[in-house]
Amino acid sequence: MFTYETADQKEVRRFRIAQFNGRTATVKSGEATVTGFVRSVLEQESTMPPRWIITIIPNGPKDEPKPLRPSSRARPFAEDYL
Template structure:
């Protein structure tokens, strides 16, 4: 799990919407980028200005799809045109 802390209300809204809709969210923190599902958005009530702690479950990166067939295809009935 990846924990991210922010005070940006726009960003918190984006994470809450992603959590509600079951969509993945991406966070860029420093040099690292994490993409995954939002597990929780918790407000820290004792802090001024308000801060939120967001927990993200990272997902494994998808493999690039490999082509089903080779790029070159022979036309099976090409000799019918000659």
């Protein structure tokens, strides 16, 4: 899990919408970029200005899709058209 802290209300709104709709969200923190599903958005009530802690479950890297079968280069029924 990845924990991210922010005070930007626009960003918090974007994370809450992503959580509600079940979509992935992307966070860029320094050099790291994390994409995943938002698990929770919690407000810290004791801080001024208000801050939120967002917890994201990162997605694993996607594998490249394999072709179902090799494509043949010869047209098997080409002689039918002659």
